[in-house]
Amino acid sequence: TLEALIFDVDGTLAETEEAHRAAFNHVFADWGLDWHWSQPRYRELLKTTGGKERIRAWQQTLPEAARHLSDDEIARMHREKTAIYTGILAEGGLALRPGVAKLIASARAEGLRLAVATTTNMPNVEALTRCCWNAEPHEVFDVIAAGDEVAAKKPAPDVFELALKRLGLPPAACIAFEDSLNGLISARGAGLAVVVTPSIFTDDQDFSGAELVTACLEGLTLGDLERLSASER
Ligand code: XBP
Numbered sequence: 001t002l003e004a005l006i007f008d009v010d011g012t013l014a015e016t017e018e019a020h021r022a023a024f025n026h027v028f029a030d031w032g033l034d035w036h037w038s039q040p041r042y043r044e045l046l047k048t049t050g051g052k053e054r055i056r057a058w059q060q061t062l063p064e065a066a067r068h069l070s071d072d073e074i075a076r077m078h079r080e081k082t083a084i085y086t087g088i089l090a091e092g093g094l095a096l097r098p099g100v101a102k103l104i105a106s107a108r109a110e111g112l113r114l115a116v117a118t119t120t121n122m123p124n125v126e127a128l129t130r131c132c133w134n135a136e137p138h139e140v141f142d143v144i145a146a147g148d149e150v151a152a153k154k155p156a157p158d159v160f161e162l163a164l165k166r167l168g169l170p171p172a173a174c175i176a177f178e179d180s181l182n183g184l185i186s187a188r189g190a191g192l193a194v195v196v197t198p199s200i201f202t203d204d205q206d207f208s209g210a211e212l213v214t215a216c217l218e219g220l221t222l223g224d225l226e227r228l229s230a231s232e233r
């Protein structure tokens, strides 16, 4: 039987990537760099999960002479990016995707447990629950596995495995919610059934390994999820 729901954050709970993209571009300008991540470019860059990893991967695409940031500098730049991003969310204006609030409320009411498995770091999860629920992460979710808590980010299964370990549940008792192919691969690697709601930056990806691909979570019942989590994989 289904005992817990495990959610990705970016792109799944809310369409956060435009705020992330704005924060990256903001910090690049602050550092006097002429880097700019356009939407089409960011669609490609998102295939590298994690902000620090993404900056590093971007730098690798530049000519040798332009690759001057060390890993320490990237870490510092990324801390500034986090401050900009959380500032954007604190201004409000970010909404949960359709159906998310209702599904989480009904799961809670039915005694299911709730978890997060995300590549983004904890301050960003905090900013999101404050903005969207007016609550702290642990008031909404029982378990949170985030960012640099695992060495290998998605598509590695580590962050979903960590969430399962903290829940103390086997994958068969849970279902994962994702918006990206990297997330789908990660969750499946941890043995989970996956519901995919493609986001504005991932709607061209191949989600054939998912139990369900749907535009949004609206109308999805716990009974539907119970059936999906029990399906053969
Ligand atoms: C989301 C990400 C994150 C965010 C930025 O991946 O890859 O990197 O874009 O977050 P997923 P940080 O939704 O698959 O978890 O800058 O905090 O890393």
Ligand code: MG
Pocket: 008, 009, 010, 011, 012, 178, 179, 180, 183
């Ligand atoms: Mg995501």
